[in-house]
Amino acid sequence: KLLLSPLGDVPLRKVLGVSLVGYAAIGLLPFRMGEFTRPLLLREPRISPWAAAWSIAAERILDGLLVCTVLLLSLGLSTPLEPLPDHVGGLPIPVALVPRAAYAATAFFGAAFIALAVYYAQRDRAHRLTERALSLVSPRLARWVTDKLEGLAAGIGFLPHARVLASFLLLSVVYWGLNLGAT
Secondary structure (H helix, E strand, O other): OOOOHHHOOOOHHHHHHHHHHHHHHHHHOHHHHHHHHHHHHOOEOOEOHHHHHHHHHHHHHHHHHHHHHHHHHHHHHOOOOOOOOOOEOOEOOOOOHHHHHHHHHHHHHHHHHHHHHHHHHOHHHHHHHHHHHHHOOOHHHHHHHHHHHHHHHHHOOOOOOHHHHHHHHHHHHHHHHHHHHHO
């Protein structure tokens, strides 16, 4: 609801219903194909499925960045075992790979967030360059891609709204904290 707020007011009841159906679909459908249900179910006159999809992608990026940051903080504050085990649980993965994987995942989600922010800040330029480049191949393709990029810009329209972003991050910290506390 917070990330969609710059696009228009979507009733909380609808957002919760769509989220519950979406999470059920994620659990029931293979390869997390349920992720595609939320944008389709969020249809509103002023919210395109592409804008909804990109707001969900941004949500996943922010969640990934938050979880990876907590993982890195936890690794930094913990006392390492000596010697490290040569496996994680029943998997033949050396424990020494965990910090490297945590850094790589944090870098990935950080780069994805920066890419969203840069795109949003330079969306007019990106739109023009994309249209100009793709028009050489196909004007119809250029229009289609630039329309989808407009959906991207709309879906990440929460970025310049510090209050919306801060509220979302605070609620995400609470959510992940409750998950951690429940384990």
